[in-house]
Amino acid sequence: MNGILLIAEQPDIVETFTKMLSPAYDVRCVSTPEAGMAVLWEEHSAIVAVLIELAVARRSGFILSERMKEYTSFSLIPMIAISDELPTSQDMDCIEHGYFDLITAYAPQPLVYKRIANAIRAKDSLSLGQLEKMLKQLPSCIFLKDTEGKYVFSTQIWHHLDTEGDPNWTIRGKTDLEIRKDKENARKAMEADRRILETGEGTEYVIEENEDGIQDFLQLIKRPVYDEDGRVSGIIALINNITDYQLLKMELEKRAKTDALTGLLNKSAAQDLIRMMLSNYQKEGEHSALLMIDADRFKEINDNYGHAEGDSVLAEVGRIVKNNCRAADVAGRIGGDEFIIFMRSIAGPENACQLADRLQEQVRHAFETSALAGKVSLSVGIALCPEHGARFDDLFKAADRALYLVKARGRGSYRVY
DSSP, X not given: OOEEEEEOSOHHHHHHHHHHHTTTSEEEEESSHHHHHHHHHHHGGGEEEEEEEHHHHHHTTSHHHHHHHTOGGGTTOOEEEEESSOOOTGGGHHHHTTOOEEEETTSOHHHHHHHHHHHHHHHHHHHHHHHHHHHTTSSSEEEEEOTTSOEEEESOOOTTBOOTTOTTOOOTTOOHHHHBSOHHHHHHHHHHHHHHHHHOOOEEEEEEEEETTEEEEEEXXXXXXXXXXXXXXXXXXXXXEOXXXXXXXXXXXXXXXXXXXTSSBOHHHHHHHHHHHHHHTOOTTOEEEEEEEEETTHHHHHHHHOHXXXXXXXXXXXXXXXXXXXXXXXXXXXXXXXXXXXXXXXXXXXXXXXXXXXXXXXXHHHTTTSTTTTTOOEEEEEEEETTTOSSHHHHHHHHHHHHHHHHHTTSSSEEEO
């Protein structure tokens, strides 16, 4: 049973309020503020309100309310003044000292219960406001939602939200779909909330926001809140801005998969992606092509012009390869002077041959005004899927064999296996 601490000297007040409150509360009676403080130290977790005789409180200089303000443990306990006389305007000075109400012994029991309950709720509400104010000092955003997915509070209001330009705008009582600029992320948030409220299981996920020209990655950690009966009564969540971490992670992942000189995929990344596309995305009746590309006489260029010039040749070839590939194609550098292109979903062999022609022409043109004019060319071997195989290894062997035949017959051309 919830406890009420009753501090009073007059026997009539003690008897009246003890009799009135006992059906709903466990009433502890003491006669002085000092004794009341001792009870609070021992039993504050069981005390929901303190009722103190107004005359006793005033005679002590309202010391108990001042003492209670000093200790966080007592911050949720409201103080209510009581009297056996009708209150005067002077009696209301107790409010200035932190009391929530003044109740007379003549008030009917239902009204007394209601006013005590209101004081408890008001104190809880104030404590929530104080908690929200403290949490605002943290860089992360902490928010609370009710069982309808509406915000109770949020410690941060970021630029991802549509505040309608209103300086008095509040997030309270609104849903994600009402306040988020990115409606897709709003729907994702509301679906995650729905599952938490239904299952009682928390969740974590990362979203990308691109609002006002700013890219942010946000980590959301959501957990259910339970009431006294063990039912889910809301959702508490933490939002961390992990943009720097996520961009660094993406950059490291990119470096692990990318050739530093050309910006193309490296050998393992290119081959893995082509294998995946052949296994999972190649449709029946669909045609594809694998091109093996070699920069001719690259060793001679390195030996005669130096490694720096050789690197510039590879970088330019890589740029030309990248610029001639479609979004659905895969391009990579798989060796010192070797490149690979996988063309997905083509009409026929002529598409692969046209690409080989463009690559060779653009490479010749790129160096025609430099000391390397006439010295840089490409040899290209082409394998077709499904004609020459449906697996990467089979296509690779076929394209490599076609490339060998091109180089054996003079280089600077292309051949279909």
